[in-house]
Amino acid sequence: MLDIKFIRENLEKVKKAATDKNRKVDFDKLLTLDEERRKLITEVEKVRAERNKISVQRTENREQRDKGKKLKEQIKILEEKLKTVEVDFKNLMYQVPNVPDKSVPIGSDASYNKEVKKWGKVPKFDFKPLDHIEIAKKLDLVDFDRGTKIAGFRGYFLKNEAALMEMGILAHTFKKLVMKGYTPLIAPSLVREFTLFGNGQFPWGREEVYLMEKDSLYLAGTAEVPVTAYFAGEVLKESDLPKKYVAFSPCFRREAGSYGKDTKGLYRLHQFNKVEQVIINKNDYQGSLELHEELLRNSEEVLQDLKLPFRVMLMCTGDMGEPQVKKYDIETFMPVRGGYGETMSNSFMGDFQTRRLNIRYKTAKGEMEFTHSLNNTAVASPRILIAILENYQKGDGTVEVPEILQEYVGKKVITLKK
RNA sequence: GGAAGGGUCGCAUAGUUGGUCUAGUGCGUUCGCUUGGAAAGCGAAUAACACCGCAAGGUGUUCGCGGGUUCGAAUCCCGCCCCUUCCGCCA
Numbered sequence: 001m002l003d004i005k006f007i008r009e010n011l012e013k014v015k016k017a018a019t020d021k022n023r024k025v026d027f028d029k030l031l032t033l034d035e036e037r038r039k040l041i042t043e044v045e046k047v048r049a050e051r052n053k054i055s056v057q058r059t060e061n062r063e064q065r066d067k068g069k070k071l072k073e074q075i076k077i078l079e080e081k082l083k084t085v086e087v088d089f090k091n092l093m094y095q096v097p098n099v100p101d102k103s104v105p106i107g108s109d110a111s112y113n114k115e116v117k118k119w120g121k122v123p124k125f126d127f128k129p130l131d132h133i134e135i136a137k138k139l140d141l142v143d144f145d146r147g148t149k150i151a152g153f154r155g156y157f158l159k160n161e162a163a164l165m166e167m168g169i170l171a172h173t174f175k176k177l178v179m180k181g182y183t184p185l186i187a188p189s190l191v192r193e194f195t196l197f198g199n200g201q202f203p204w205g206r207e208e209v210y211l212m213e214k215d216s217l218y219l220a221g222t223a224e225v226p227v228t229a230y231f232a233g234e235v236l237k238e239s240d241l242p243k244k245y246v247a248f249s250p251c252f253r254r255e256a257g258s259y260g261k262d263t264k265g266l267y268r269l270h271q272f273n274k275v276e277q278v279i280i281n282k283n284d285y286q287g288s289l290e291l292h293e294e295l296l297r298n299s300e301e302v303l304q305d306l307k308l309p310f311r312v313m314l315m316c317t318g319d320m321g322e323p324q325v326k327k328y329d330i331e332t333f334m335p336v337r338g339g340y341g342e343t344m345s346n347s348f349m350g351d352f353q354t355r356r357l358n359i360r361y362k363t364a365k366g367e368m369e370f371t372h373s374l375n376n377t378a379v380a381s382p383r384i385l386i387a388i389l390e391n392y393q394k395g396d397g398t399v400e401v402p403e404i405l406q407e408y409v410g411k412k413v414i415t416l417k418k
Numbered sequence: 419g420g421a422a423g424g425g426u427c428g429c430a431u432a433g434u435u436g437g438u439c440u441a442g443u444g445c446g447u448u449c450g451c452u453u454g455g456a457a458a459g460c461g462a463a464u465a466a467c468a469c470c471g472c473a474a475g476g477u478g479u480u481c482g483c484g485g486g487u488u489c490g491a492a493u494c495c496c497g498c499c500c501c502u503u504c505c506g507c508c509a
Contacts, residue, residue, distance in 0.1 A: 041469050045478045052478090055437080055490040068489035235428050235466095237447090360466095362428070362447080368466075 001355050002096050004034055010099075017099040020106050020317035025095050033089040040082040047074050094203070097322040098352045101289070104326055107316035113329075114316070119300065120309030122333055127395040131336035132386040133265045135393055136162065140417050142266065142382075154255065154263075154270045158382060161401070161414045165388065166273065166381040168408025170248060173275045173302050173379040177246035180298065182277065185230075185247040187223040195220070195229040198357035200323040200349075207256040219252035223276040224375045229357055231280060236361040236371065242281040242291060246378060249274060266382040267341065275378040282361060283351060283369040292326060292348040295376035299330055299344045302379050306402045308387050309333040311340055323352040330377075332387040343384055346376035 007014050011027065018025045051071040054064055105114045136142040140160055147156035158166055178184050196202040196209060196218055210219035220226055227247045236243075251274045262268035277295050281288050296312065303310045315327040326348045331340035351370035354360075359371045392400040399414040406412050 038469065041478080045469065048479090049477060051489080055488095057489085061489095065489045072489080237428085360428095364448085 001093055001352065002098065003355070004093065007096060008034070013099055014096065017317075018097055020100065021097045021320065021322070022108060022318045023095065023097050023322065025097075026092065030089070030092045030096070033085055033092065037082070037085050037089050040078060040085060044075060044078045044082060047071055047078065051075065098325055098350055100317050100320065100324070101326040101348075103314070104320070105314060105316040108318040110316075110319045112316035113319055114314045115311055116314045116328075117300075117312040118309075119304065119311070120307065120333070122309050123335060123391050125335070125393075125395070129336050129390065129393055131265070132334070132389040135389045135399060136266075138397060138416065139399065139414050141389070141414070144264075151270070154268065156266065156269065156382070158385075160417075161409050161411070162382070162385055162389075164409045165385060165401070165405050168405040169306070169379055169381055169384060170273055170275055171408065172305065172404055174246060174248055176302065176305070177275070177277060177298060177378055182244045182246040185223075185227060185245050187220075187226040187247040187249040187276075189220050189226075189250050189252060190215075190217045191220045191226050191229075192216075193218060194232070195225050195357075198229050198232060199225050199353055200321070200356065201225070204322075208254050210252050210254055220249065221251050221253040222274060222375075223247040223249035223251070224278060227276065227278040228280075228353055228373050228375065231359045231371075232357040234359060235368070236280070236359070238282055238361050238363055241361060241371065242279050242287075245278045247276050247278060249276070251380070265337070266386050267337065269382065272380060272382060274380040277376045277378050279374040280354070280359065281372040281374065282363075283372060285350075285372075288348055288350070288372045288374060289326070292328075292346065292374055295346050295374060296328055296330070299346065299376055299378060303330070303332060303343075305404050306384075306388065308384075308391055310343070321347075323347070323349045325350045325352075328376075332384065333391065334387050335390045337386055337390065341383075341386070343380065343387065344377035346374075348372070348374045 002014065008031070011031075015025075015027055018027075051068060054068045054071070057064065105112055107113070130138070133142075133144075137144075141158070141162035143157040143159055144155075149155075150157075174184060190212070193202070193216070196205075201209065201221075209221060212218070226249070227245050230245075231243075251272050253270060255268055255270060258268065277298060279291050279295065281291055300310070300312070310330055310332045313329045313331060315324075315329060320327045324347045328346040329342050330344035330346065332343040333339070334341045350372055353373045354371045359373075360368050361371055363369055388402060389399055392402065394400060394413075397416060401409045401412055401414060
């Protein structure tokens with residue numbers, strides 16, 4: 001959600017942002033409602049002021065009391081009008097997307113995304129490489145059949161070295177970020193509804209989120225949800241900002257509307273584990289952009305530790321969400337699955353989320369400001385295992401274990417079970 | 419699941435026979451005095467939000483949320499949400 005004052009004062013900018021993001025917003029209606037709203041507020045306040053004048057008198061006078069009664073009725077009528085206008089106004093306000101940074105390419109779809117970096121050597125195989133599903137089956141690393149039996153569609157059991165690798169990569173990444181000064185958190189996956197509204201996932205993405213109806217709790221698809229909402233409703237100290245967190249959580253996604261896509265393998269799952277980076281910064285646009293780059297570097301380093309080739313895509317206006325000011329996707333090379341696949345997503349939201357979550361701080365001048373929020377995947381597994389298995393496979397059917405994971409797996413090579 | 423207590427200004431608290439509560443106090447924060455510098459001490463300021471206004475300022479709303487009673491509600495009534503403690507169950 002943006003500030004209505006900002007919209008009024010930067011109308012052309014905001015209109016352009018909506019157009020560039022492929023969102024249709026009726027700005028004329030919004031402004032009309034805004035004007036109506038303010039007019040009604042002024043009116044209600046005037047009548048209420050009159051009413052208050054009478055009530056402070058503590059009068060026993062019958063005429064005065066009757067006058068007060070009449071004013072009360074007037075207030076009620078005006079308030080009802082105002083309420084209607086405000087509901088419409090708010091609904092429209094929720095639809096206004098955030099304004100992209102000037103560095104963001106303008107374009108309607110993913111084809112306008114810009115590759116800004118490429119790292120690592122794409123492996124050349126002198127044999128026909130297998131895809132991760134075949135590798136996993138051969139080396140007994142994933143049990144998809146029993147996974148489905150137990151957990152339903154897209155269910156899986158990670159097994160043997162794959163299970164060890166997942167624990168290892170999560171632990172390695174978690175520790176790495178802690179060493180960089182990020183505060184470690186293990187975050188709840190079960191969350192209340194307001195966290196999802198606050199993050200800007202609701203009201204749009206309801207279909208994507210699991211709901212525990214009996215308890216009115218949702219299963220978060222990312223630790224961004226609980227961690228960004230961590231300070232909801234609080235006023236922070238400016239000197240404490242930025243606050244940096246690295247959070248582990250199991251993640252749950254219904255993957256509604258993508259039933260045809262990636263139905264096999266470890267790419268698109270209903271449940272996975274993720275280490276997420278979240279930063280709450282003060283309202284300092286340049287500073288936040290720099291932190292956004294820091295988050296990017298952190299994730300790049302994780303892939304560099306694993307020696308996996310990747311590229312960084314700067315998302316264009318049409319391919320980013322409503323809340324984002326700027327967004328990078330990091331895509332890791334998955335030779336057989338089909339080129340580069342998204343493994344990390346790095347977003348700067350300005351105060352779009354924190355305005356909804358009401359996370360503020362007081363400046364030295366004593367003014368209240370909304371904080372900024374940013375988040376980026378540090379690593380998500382099992383998806384990252386696809387890249388490891390496919391890039392590290394050898395002609396003899398074995399898979400090398402990335403150096404940094406060897407201590408967790410307890411071996412250097414994954415071989416066929418007898 | 420059972421029982422009880424509670425949600426008030428950044429934090430902690432006072433405030434329930436309805437009306438100077440235009441919300442008290444402590445902590446914190448800011449400024450000043452003091453000091454070689456700092457701490458301590460002393461003094462002062464300090465809730466948020468909305469609307470009107472160039473501004474000074476004014477008006478209104480908000481004491482978990484929603485509704486009701488009343489000329490007037492933090493205070494009374496109804497519904498809901500949330501938190502804490504104890505018992506039970508339990509990794």
